[in-house]
Amino acid sequence: MTSVISVREYARLTTEHVAKPSLDHAQIPASAFDWLCNLSSTFSRSGAALVQIEGRRWLRLDNYVGVIETPCGTKLEILPKHVDGGDILEASRKLLQRMIAASLNLPARIAGEASLRLFDAPLSEWIMERFLIALDQLIKRGIRSDYVRIEAQERYLRGRLDLVRQVRQPAGRQHILQIEHDILVPDRPENRLLKTALEIVAKHVQLPNNWRLAQNLRILLQEIPSSVDISADFKRWTKDRLMAHYQPILPWCELILYRQMPLSLVGQWRGISMLFPMERLFERYVAASLNMVLAPDAKLVTQAASQSLCSHDGGTMFQLRPDLLIERGSQRWLLDAKWKRINQNEKSSNYRISQSDFYQMFAYGKKYLQGAGELALIYPRHAGFSNPLPVFSFDNDLRLWALPFDLDSGSLLLASGSTLPLCYL
Known part of the structure; x- marks a missing residue:
């Protein structure tokens, strides 16, 4: 039987009894503990860190969020750590759902607060429920043949x-x-992928309403074969005008079939496991939120890659890729989203800001802005960082802001001297 254990990033896991389980400390079965240790060694060989092993009795999670399902039936739900103190399970879960929805460019009505309040199931069940609803709506509009x-x-x-x-x-x-x-x-790539995703969902859903909907949809798609080459079928997914009603379900289908974003859990066990690097998820959430409030004549570019740090032997070296580049006519603004907790009350410790982040932003400013303009580091807002910090000046022409981003409202708090072309009401 599947058991769900909810924790948050950087939580500590053990096989021993935990007197007061919380989102930061939890007990897991020995079989799940051993499986996570083996999985961590696989991740380490690929340059990623899923967990940190502390002796033989403790594991400490890294900054990945999502769901990991072990072969013994333990489902580990890892949520973002955005506030200190208290077991704020539902608030963390809803925040992660909003961030995933925004990152996948889903319609606002799906990511809306009202929808989230109505569905308080664990993350993986929520994702499968959204896929089933999208598939049900697609079938009602008609399967393309x-x-x-x-x-x-x-x-x-x-x-x-x-x-x-x-x-x-x-x-x-x-x-x-x-x-x-x-x-x-109806045997075409899009339908084969939907059938394959539906078969996976039908085996893993737990809630009765989702199970019944999955079984009804399986009957409707029984004549469609499953995909034998998922990657090839995704490449053949048509996005023309006649297939416009298929686009809302595409991100859910990718999420379920690829199981995670962007990491792969290798090995023979293939449960519903979806991992999101929190740094990447925060970056996409900020980008999606800012894109909605940009001035009409401004444009947001993610992961710009037109500049390099230096030239060498007829080529370039060390490509510079800022998270966000805003363009408005001849003006440019560079922003980088950092999933780190800084503190406005710790000036003596440089507000906990990493010196390497400043070096990085200085290089961005020299190459993308020709040494004149505005830069911004965006950090999550919390009790210790509720207002923008005073401006940092590299020189008279190049300035850097440290701005808080409100995770609940999805809004960036601007400094009074900033010229960012954002239109908040």
């Missing part, structure tokens, strides 16, 4: 006569016609 050419032998002419095959007929079979004709079938 495609023409497939088949070869057949008939006693009557249908479609086109294949003369080459016909003249090779034995003498006693001249009355049998070798023909080719097209039939309209």
